[in-house]
Amino acid sequence: MTQPNLAAYSEKQVLVTGGLGFMGFNLVRALQEVNARLSILSRSWPERPGSVESILAGVTFFKGDVRDPTVVDEAVIGCDVIFHLAGKSGSIASNASPLDDLDVNSRGMLTLLESCRRLNPSTKIVFPSSRLVYGTNAKLPATEATPTAPLSVYGIHKLAAEQYLLLYQRLYGVRASVLRITNPYGPFQSPEQNRYGIVNWFVHEAMHDRALTVYGKGAQLRDYVHVDDVVDAMLLAGVAPEADGRIFNVGSGRGVSFLAMAEHIIRSAGRGRVKHVEWPPNAALVETGDFVADTSLIGECLGWKAAIPLESGLEDVIAGYGKLME
């Protein structure tokens, strides 16, 4: 295996749906660094510091919803690589509003695929799936062959989206790579998205010297992965033919207890405190138990491995957050 060459992006037209969200914006920054010709499909222009507009200079902006075939048709034409990040996240939210999750995530995915089939069937799609497709009691670390058994409508629709992608590759040649991401965290979390990812939420709470709510003892292991590592995996998957038609776990491969993560944030921030509470029933029902990803498959295929340790990754996020507060 040789590491795919990211210099190839300088020749590529790339679309990022949901390109102004947490993961999307980090990806967009990285795509700018590799000189991709960039477009973003998003429902709204960001409410961010003014600097964003200059950052996004040169980016083509499609304002619209991923469920609207008219704007999606326009956006996919001519794209070499599409990162499909638009969607709705959250297990608990999806169980509370299953029809919304179906509409945004499943209908959105099929709308994009139908546009590609009709207008750009040789494109490549990279899709962030989730560790939440796996059920409880997986043998750890979990490989991609671990049985899937989602505990939420969100997880069910991620799994359906994976299957749509593999099907469209089989039927129409639309190439696809699926990344099952563990628990991502990192910078460019916008305030209006503060529920994306518990780590980012905890950083936010600690920096405001508030309580970090831990359900039960917080002993459950999680695999926290820095968004820069995730973005690297996405970039590699976007240009490596070896990644076509494949599903990869993307995580740190290291299990850290929920409580240890919270305590590390508090230590690094010098603020905040842990508050233990009983498990709320809706959270207990979607709790997967310990999870750690086996990432050897993406290592073998694409030469990817998470590079940022949780400790230094968190410190960087906290330092960045501190600057924003100044």
Next chain:
Amino acid sequence: MTQPNLAAYSEKQVLVTGGLGFMGFNLVRALQEVNARLSILSRSWPERPGSVESILAGVTFFKGDVRDPTVVDEAVIGCDVIFHLAGKSGSIASNASPLDDLDVNSRGMLTLLESCRRLNPSTKIVFPSSRLVYGTNAKLPATEATPTAPLSVYGIHKLAAEQYLLLYQRLYGVRASVLRITNPYGPFQSPEQNRYGIVNWFVHEAMHDRALTVYGKGAQLRDYVHVDDVVDAMLLAGVAPEADGRIFNVGSGRGVSFLAMAEHIIRSAGRGRVKHVEWPPNAALVETGDFVADTSLIGECLGWKAAIPLESGLEDVIAGYGKLME
């Protein structure tokens, strides 16, 4: 294991969605024989011989679409058992119109589940899934543990529906049984539904002395199961607590080549002929290869086993069809 007692249905309020379709109507007849209090949710009153209206005397009729929460709410209240048969079938059709399949099958299923959660969370739902959730090259006969890998949007949505059901049982206590049915055939195929199931279609064509189109050599094995056997499995699953939260294969357990099935129909009908043609690309893409179900799980749990051999089953269907033509 003791065979569940179907006499229990005389105490039950039962809803059949899609109760006027091929499988639904066969099920409704059987539920009448066990004296269930019956209601049907269907989009339209059947275009059938007048006798149907007297057959359906005493049945409560909800006219509406399974995607309409208002009528679904009304229909689920007070039901002990719900057989959810409303939906759109067909692999090739689903690949041609994936968003339609999503809307009817996935949104329909979630709408029903949401009504049950809100208004009748202790009800029991029996759902006909399909062998089409399995992919190609399964080890045969295929057990329920065979990896799923649908070759069609239809199969993907069947799998998602299975997962919704298991999730709603876990989250809200709505009990569910899933039957992965192989290739059903039988009487009460209405003329406007003549594409439901290739066997019924072939009977129809043979009785009109037309050509039965076989793709390639027709050597692929199929597991043909008589709808009376399927209905028995549904009835058992509806009242057996052992079936709650379970997924069962429902098939004959016997592999018969596609060509042999066609030839048997022609012999029994004394009409029709085989016509071999090249595989059309859209059919080749969804072709699963040989399939035979292992049905030992439902045998162990519910004491069910297919009882009707293909040969005599086909002869009965053909005799019934002949009477209709008189």
